[in-house]
Each structure stands twice: as C-alpha cells, then as structure tokens.
Amino acid sequence: MLLSLRNVSKSYTTAEGRLDILKGIDFDLDAGESVALTGESGSGKSTLLHLAGGLDHPDTGQILSAGRDIAALDDRGRAEYRRAAVGLVFQQFNLIPSLDVAANISFHAKLAGRHDREWERELVGRLGIEALLSRYPEQLSGGQQQRVAIGRTLAARPPLVLADEPTGNLDESTGDAVIGIMLSLTKSAGAALLMVTHSSRLAQMLDRKVHLSGGKIV
Numbered sequence: 001m002l003l004s005l006r007n008v009s010k011s012y013t014t015a016e017g018r019l020d021i022l023k024g025i026d027f028d029l030d031a032g033e034s035v036a037l038t039g040e041s042g043s044g045k046s047t048l049l050h051l052a053g054g055l056d057h058p059d060t061g062q063i064l065s066a067g068r069d070i071a072a073l074d075d076r077g078r079a080e081y082r083r084a085a086v087g088l089v090f091q092q093f094n095l096i097p098s099l100d101v102a103a104n105i106s107f108h109a110k111l112a113g114r115h116d117r118e119w120e121r122e123l124v125g126r127l128g129i130e131a132l133l134s135r136y137p138e139q140l141s142g143g144q145q146q147r148v149a150i151g152r153t154l155a156a157r158p159p160l161v162l163a164d165e166p167t168g169n170l171d172e173s174t175g176d177a178v179i180g181i182m183l184s185l186t187k188s189a190g191a192a193l194l195m196v197t198h199s200s201r202l203a204q205m206l207d208r209k210v211h212l213s214g215g216k217i218v
C-alpha cells in the first residue's frame, strides 16, 4: 500500500461558522494504481488531495505513507514528504515564467536530487515537446503548457502523482490526449495517480473511481 487515509476529518472555520468537509475518510491507494476522485463542487475533493499531498493537515485521523503518519508531521516534515514522495499537477500549469521549457522540466528533479537525463529525454519525446525546449511558458498553448507541467512533475519520479482537474483549462480533445499521455507515463514511471475530475468520461480512463459525498468516500 502506497498511501492509506484512516478516519481522516477536516473542517474549516468561516464567518458563517464551522464547515465539516471531510467526516472520517478511509481510502487506500496501491503503488502504481490510478484512481479518479469525483464529487460535486464543494464536496472536498481538493481538500482531500491537499491532505494526501502534505499541503495541509487533517483535524483528526492518520495519513500513512511508507509506514509514516504524514498527519503527525510538522510543516518542515511535510515539506520533506512532498519533495521526496509527491508530484503535483494542477489546472493552472504553474510553470516558472523566467525559465525555458527544458529548465522548467528539470527544475523539480534537480531540487529533489533525482535529475536523470535519459528519463527526461524519454519524457520529452513521449510528450511530443522536443521542438519546444527553448521556448518560454508564455510562448506555449494551454495544452503544450500542461504537457510541460506533466513532464516537470514526472521528471522527478515521484511515487505519488496528485492531479487536480489537470485538463480543466483545455478543450475536450486536447484534454483527452493530455490525460492519455499522463496515464501512460505515470504507468511507465510506476507512479500512483490520484486525479480529481468532474468528467465521468475521463474518470473511466483510470483503474478505479471513488466518489466523495457528504464528507465520506462512497
């Protein structure tokens, strides 16, 4: 088991009072598995993804990764967990505007101490972005930027990839192509993928589907 959430709860305090978003989530993700996370707007999908990625901490419960409870770590421990174990792909591509495509792709892998030229060359080829390596993010289309963002994430070989509506900004056919490439590359990398999507069509491309409703996985 790569990641296990046990009885995880999360609430937010707002001006209108306390919002109980996740109410005792139990969820397991195997190494190399791809899972789609669906649920209505506001059901807590991004919240769950942020907890799994160590971007935030739960109120109660355990988040177990390689025998460690991420929920019990402090900010620094969570930052180390993210660097070592997690790759993130968001709807906003979050590329670094001052770096060209080649430098964007190797940026996280270098930070994580896992820069591997051969793997990077393979990624660039399979993503079809060889001709774009010396361009800057602002000179790319949305679909091209997302392919670069996926390359950047996978270059660091994270065992866990968390994707939040990764193709939400792309048209349907570009989005499908990008998801197809991301799935085949995460499989090649042996990484697990947890992907938030509103699209049941995209969800069906993954190994398994889970649905968030009423603060629980159903």
Ligand SMILES: Nc1ncnc2c1ncn2[C@@H]1O[C@H](COP(=O)(O)OP(=O)(O)OP(=O)(O)O)[C@@H](O)[C@H]1O
Pocket: 012, 013, 014, 019, 021, 039, 040, 041, 042, 043, 044, 045, 046, 047, 048
């Ligand atoms: N930092 C925060 N403070 C207060 N409330 C928050 C905070 N973050 C999220 N929420 C609330 O928690 C609920 C769940 O948000 P979340 O973003 O996890 O939902 P989601 O299922 O990903 O939604 P969407 O599909 O619209 O992106 C929402 O009602 C949101 O307004």
